[in-house]
Amino acid sequence: MSTPPQPPQPADQPAPQPGQPAPQQGVPPQPTAYPYPNPQSPPPGNFYAQPTLVGQPAPPQAGVPGNPYAQPPQYGPVPAPPSGGGGGAGRAVLWLAVGAVVASAAWAAGVFLIGGTGDSADLRGYSAPSNMCSGADYSSFKDEYPENDSSATHNSLKDKALDESYCSLSLKKTGSSYADAYLSMQVDLHRKTDPGPEFTATWKNYGDSHTGYDVSPVKGIGDEAYLVSQDTTSGSSSGSRYATLAVRDGWVTYTMSYSAYLSSYDQDKNPPALTDVSDWLKTDTRSTLEQLKN
Template structure:
């Protein structure tokens, strides 16, 4: 049987092997330190949550900044079964350090909790602040009673509070000519001193156009905040607040009036009179709410 003639190979060129279909070598999955799938090429139809960014808290993990949620930083503990006597000594030293640290932390909590008792000085927050607060100094100027004042009260393990807001009426007025609010807070878990001072002493820095003056002889510290924008017949407003702190108890008494026009029998009282009334009535209220 004759063999078909082959095409001659060009001189100087090696013989070419027969062509086979190309195949990709199988490569097993490679280990990686990145715990998430490759975000550049996820499998079709798959969905992956975005990886947590650096600096974001991870649920269930100790958070930075709180020494009581961090694992003890005593270095690696040697295996219990190796290292001989020296290894066991290092192990017991590390365990002892952990126990001592836990006992110290517990002692801080126990002593701190016992020593940080609330300084309430015998005050009690009434359930009806409107009938318990004294505002008698305003009665000559505003003799009409508010028939439906707003009042609230709160009793909680962290805070007791009594609040009242009422309208002040001149004789013959159908509507309120001014407003008065009174609020007593008994802080039973945290000392309000630092925040109280920061809020009221610096009130003029955070609120434009207000005068702030310290007041003597009321509680541990007190501040009078006032503003008068009235200008002849064009109207305006007059506002005054007396903020008092006595131990862990705070009392805030505020007066405000808003005017659009004046007539002879509707002129508001002078701001100096209002601030004197606030001081007198705040002292009287605190005295009668202190057992």
């Protein structure tokens, strides 16, 4: 089979050999949207680039020996910039590499600073008992309510994020068959989050979210404490009296709540005044917090 005729070639170029593509004439370099120098060729002014000798294979890249697709390591020693005469593109590539190394180091440092210590809860030696009814002090109420509650309820929670213990009991005057008032105590040890901002928002502003309650800050108990109270009796035979003392000490919160309800059949057993109840709450809360410390 005869060879097809070849197109005429310019005088300054040799005719192509069989199996080789004909050279293209007058094709200018194609534009690109990539704003940085071609990573496969050394940027202008980079005197570290090694020339490739004609007829010799390119030197192997770092990575798996003999693997032509291996990529060079992303982070390594950053060479010093040329002392002078380096091109702007070369300096841009150099500073990109420096920025990548610095950013990587800063990220690693941030991880160690944020998560390195683990437990940073400010628990101040407090512990949550398994039975809050026996772990709390409410002796100030005994003179008014001497009868013991044989059916008091309690529960507790132990978790890496929160330790909690709770007690609810009935208060009875002498000779009462039914509860004349109710008392509850709860301690929370916040192990992962600081309860301070939410505690302040909840109790300092309790009167804004609950109509008819009085809120007073209490000094000398924990880091902050608030007394919330309400009296709807107004000298009648119905209504209720309510008071809660809420305390935060570090990442530990404690609440002690009292409530009493008037009815027509126990008018001779009126509940104590809220001023007395408030004093009892403060006294027993101080004592309980001391007991809960190791």
